[in-house]
Amino acid sequence: MEIPKRDGDGYLVDMSDWSEQTGRMMADADGYALNEKMWAQIMQARAYFEEFGTVPPIRKFAKYIGEDQKELFELWMTGPMKPITKYGGMPKPTGCV
Helix, strand or coil, X not given: CCCCXXXXXXXXXXXXXXXXXXXXXXHHHCCCCCCHHHHHHHHHHHHHHHHHCCXXXXXXHHHHHCCCHHHHHHXXXXXXXXXXXXXXXXXXCCCCC
């Protein structure tokens, strides 16, 4: 299986191309190792996106999943919403991420 077309930032051009397998293949291609906790957060962000139709800002997302914001940054070693949305097949986050 090939990874569907992505934009210059690595996000899917067509969000409907996303599947769990696609998300994992994208992370592998980018050299980004996702553990089960990270994958669970990606799925929680997808649930938030489906419920509210928007990508949550980090503060709101941390509260939504009951995690400390600082722990999210430590787990992802970067602004967590970018890899979460990228590998979760969601749009790029806007504003502070």
